[in-house]
Amino acid sequence: MLKITNFSKCYQKGIRAVDSLSLEVKSGDVFGFIGHNGAGKTTTLKAIAGIMAFDEGDIEIDNISIRKDPVACKQRMAYIPDNPDLYEHLTGIAYLNFIGDIYQVDKAERTELIKEYADAFELTGNLGDVIGSYSHGMKQKLAIISALIHKPKLFILDEPFVGLDPKAAYTLKTIMAKVCSEGGAIFFSTHVLEVAQKLCNKIAIIKNGRLVAHGSTAEVIGDSNLEEVFLELIEEKLS
Amino acid sequence: MKKILRMLSVQLWAALGDLLVIGKTGKKKPVYIYIGALVFIIVLSAVSYYYSYMLGTGLKMLDSLELLPAIIFTAACFATLITTVFKVKGTVFGFRDYDLLMSLPVSTASVIACRLIILYCFNFMFTFILMLPMMIAYGRLASPGTDFYIMSLLLIFFAPLIPQVLASVIGTFIAYLASKFRHSNLLNIIFSISIVFLFVGLQFVLNGESEKLASLGQIITQQLYRLYPPARLYTRAVTGGDWVYFLLFIAISIAAFAVYTFIVKLLFKKINTLLMTARARADFKLGELKTASPIKALYIRELKRYFSSSIYVLNTAIGIVMLTVMSVAGLFVDLDAMLGGEQALELLKNNLALCLVFFIMLSCTTMASISLEGRSFWIIKSLPVAPMKVFYSKIAVNLTVCLPTLLDVVLLGIIFRLSMGGIILLLLIAAAASLLIAMYGLIINLMLPNFSWTAPVVAVKQSASTMVTIFSGFAFVALYFLFASLLPSELLANLGYLIFLLLVDLTLYIILKGYGIKRFNAL
Numbered sequence A: 001m002l003k004i005t006n007f008s009k010c011y012q013k014g015i016r017a018v019d020s021l022s023l024e025v026k027s028g029d030v031f032g033f034i035g036h037n038g039a040g041k042t043t044t045l046k047a048i049a050g051i052m053a054f055d056e057g058d059i060e061i062d063n064i065s066i067r068k069d070p071v072a073c074k075q076r077m078a079y080i081p082d083n084p085d086l087y088e089h090l091t092g093i094a095y096l097n098f099i100g101d102i103y104q105v106d107k108a109e110r111t112e113l114i115k116e117y118a119d120a121f122e123l124t125g126n127l128g129d130v131i132g133s134y135s136h137g138m139k140q141k142l143a144i145i146s147a148l149i150h151k152p153k154l155f156i157l158d159e160p161f162v163g164l165d166p167k168a169a170y171t172l173k174t175i176m177a178k179v180c181s182e183g184g185a186i187f188f189s190t191h192v193l194e195v196a197q198k199l200c201n202k203i204a205i206i207k208n209g210r211l212v213a214h215g216s217t218a219e220v221i222g223d224s225n226l227e228e229v230f231l232e233l234i235e236e237k238l239s
Numbered sequence B: 001m002k003k004i005l006r007m008l009s010v011q012l013w014a015a016l017g018d019l020l021v022i023g024k025t026g027k028k029k030p031v032y033i034y035i036g037a038l039v040f041i042i043v044l045s046a047v048s049y050y051y052s053y054m055l056g057t058g059l060k061m062l063d064s065l066e067l068l069p070a071i072i073f074t075a076a077c078f079a080t081l082i083t084t085v086f087k088v089k090g091t092v093f094g095f096r097d098y099d100l101l102m103s104l105p106v107s108t109a110s111v112i113a114c115r116l117i118i119l120y121c122f123n124f125m126f127t128f129i130l131m132l133p134m135m136i137a138y139g140r141l142a143s144p145g146t147d148f149y150i151m152s153l154l155l156i157f158f159a160p161l162i163p164q165v166l167a168s169v170i171g172t173f174i175a176y177l178a179s180k181f182r183h184s185n186l187l188n189i190i191f192s193i194s195i196v197f198l199f200v201g202l203q204f205v206l207n208g209e210s211e212k213l214a215s216l217g218q219i220i221t222q223q224l225y226r227l228y229p230p231a232r233l234y235t236r237a238v239t240g241g242d243w244v245y246f247l248l249f250i251a252i253s254i255a256a257f258a259v260y261t262f263i264v265k266l267l268f269k270k271i272n273t274l275l276m277t278a279r280a281r282a283d284f285k286l287g288e289l290k291t292a293s294p295i296k297a298l299y300i301r302e303l304k305r306y307f308s309s310s311i312y313v314l315n316t317a318i319g320i321v322m323l324t325v326m327s328v329a330g331l332f333v334d335l336d337a338m339l340g341g342e343q344a345l346e347l348l349k350n351n352l353a354l355c356l357v358f359f360i361m362l363s364c365t366t367m368a369s370i371s372l373e374g375r376s377f378w379i380i381k382s383l384p385v386a387p388m389k390v391f392y393s394k395i396a397v398n399l400t401v402c403l404p405t406l407l408d409v410v411l412l413g414i415i416f417r418l419s420m421g422g423i424i425l426l427l428l429i430a431a432a433a434s435l436l437i438a439m440y441g442l443i444i445n446l447m448l449p450n451f452s453w454t455a456p457v458v459a460v461k462q463s464a465s466t467m468v469t470i471f472s473g474f475a476f477v478a479l480y481f482l483f484a485s486l487l488p489s490e491l492l493a494n495l496g497y498l499i500f501l502l503l504v505d506l507t508l509y510i511i512l513k514g515y516g517i518k519r520f521n522a523l
Helices: A041-048 A070-075 A092-102 A107-120 A136-148 A166-181 A193-199 A217-221 A226-238 B002-020 B031-061 B067-085 B098-102 B108-142 B146-158 B161-179 B184-206 B210-215 B217-227 B230-240 B243-276 B294-307 B310-330 B335-339 B342-350 B352-361 B371-382 B387-402 B404-415 B420-447 B456-461 B464-486 B490-522
Strands: A002-010 A016-025 A030-035 A056-061 A077-080 A154-158 A185-189 A202-207 A210-216
Touching: A002 A041, A016 A041, A016 A056, A016 A202, A016 A210, A030 A041, A030 A166, A030 A193, A041 A056, A041 A077, A041 A154, A041 A185, A056 A070, A070 A077, A077 A136, A077 B371, A092 A107, A092 A136, A092 B294, A107 A136, A107 A166, A136 A166, A166 A185, A166 A193, A193 A226, A202 A217, A202 A226, A210 A217, A210 A226, A217 A226, B002 B108, B031 B067, B031 B108, B031 B464, B067 B108, B067 B161, B067 B217, B067 B230, B098 B108, B108 B146, B108 B161, B108 B243, B146 B230, B146 B243, B161 B243, B184 B310, B217 B230, B230 B243, B294 B310, B294 B387, B310 B352, B310 B387, B310 B404, B310 B456, B342 B352, B352 B404, B352 B420, B352 B464, B352 B490, B371 B456, B387 B420, B387 B490, B404 B420, B420 B464, B420 B490, B456 B464, B464 B490
Parallel strands: A030 A185, A030 A202, A077 A154, A154 A185
Antiparallel strands: A002 A016, A002 A056, A202 A210
């Protein structure tokens, strides 16, 4: 589904935000991507989503290179940033309709999916209001709904649970499980290690732009728990 | 005081940074931005000097040279007033970092002082560029004493205060009224256009030939003073060398500003809360959805973005609106009398292409269209749309704004009794120029984007992209003179100019397909 090969991204003065990162996300995976602040998580996610150009390596979605055919790759995935700045001047429904038009979602299916997910996230009544009037959590919900209505195979989520109320967070977890059971995959970053440990079948830990651990959750955690493993790896690097 | 200065330095730096691309580090420092800004200032000053000198020469011949400072002063104040009306929302009220600033341990008065000083700084720069050359021109013509120079120079610092106060009151009133209604932006646009037409209309009251100006010197002066009373104090001070009027002007300017600041302090939180709290009804019921193709969806998105910002519309559409109003008005008024004779009418007829292109060059929406993606830029970048489709949607909005010029050409053709061939030629020139400025503005904005604006007014009016596009865009207008001087007839000049515009269009399209896409992907 997603194959990252030797991905590197350099910023000014040769500073490598991400250095030779390689990993693979298969159908059915809920892949957690964990790291400290500034580790390179968002850089990686943006590169996968085709938002950020990168210097070395390649990223393939369904064996299609994001460098060679970004439009085809983007057609297959959905990206939600950690702070979804949406079009404040549009109403919620106008935004969803816009996304539906871009992905050419059939009218009947679009209506059905918007109804289903807007009801699930309790946002239906607010869809007629401008996004500028939404709270952060409501914007987050709208961004999630917009990602779901075109049924992507791959979800790239940057800290998706931030700002969601407990019910919405539970709804999202349920949807994530459903997506993966139907052959999709989810690659998401989070700081909430308990959620990662519970939800993810695979985990990758990034530190200063480099992968320091990755594999199945059981392999990475071993007999310990994710928090202890994570802190141990961080301290290793510090000492 | 320390806190105010610290806040002011950070905010001024941010405001100037938007304009001069400071802090946006790239592989190369944009030196050409600074050169361009300097050239812009020099050219604007030169134009102001030239206009002042020519007007002064005419007035001197008719023994009314003392009107020159009053006219330029009033013009500068009105220009400040009109431009500030649209800046108030986004600078004094409804600015994006309102929450951040108001959460800091500083008084509301300090926050207000900072915002007003920022607005004053921009207005002062503009007033200085206009009035200093006037001083020099008047000095050459009238050879006044040292008092004139001292007073004029000092009064430049106080000149923007009263227009800023008036503009802020009007701008706040418009924003407040508009916020009460659902389609507040549309109302904002209508109000603001009405204000512009009111002021432009008033200019016609004062307009006239030099001879009429001189023979009606006293009447004109009275009208000026009635329209803008502080002009009387200014004129008496600088041309009469009256220090009492000088001090009175300063005192009134400061007093007006102080009263305004006091009132703003009382209403600041209330008005900001009102402007920044969007109406939420939460009663939506899902009905039938309308679908569209991806390119149409992009165009609709772009059009909605355009009309969601009154400053965006006013800054880009006012030229076309004025042209259309004048074209329609031309069907009903006696242009001969209005323009002052057949010669002026003939001059206008022979330069219709120039006039058209001038107004079209003022109507560029694409020069801010990439910047205005702002923090939502990730959306369009993550969607499965090719960059060229995004560009087409932005160009399409610009062409939509310029569409009325086609009607204007037909109306002008009727007014000036042009041949069918002449009308068709003008239509093609209008179309080619509209396409040119749309693509040109887009390329410039791709080169000089600004995604970190805190209010749309920064992206639309105060960014490097806007300055470069408008300023260099006039070069395309000026090039018409080259064709007019090289080619023997107006028809050939227009034909030659059309071919030139089409060649530029082709070149810009190639640049957009190559550099434009690369640049978009790199942003």
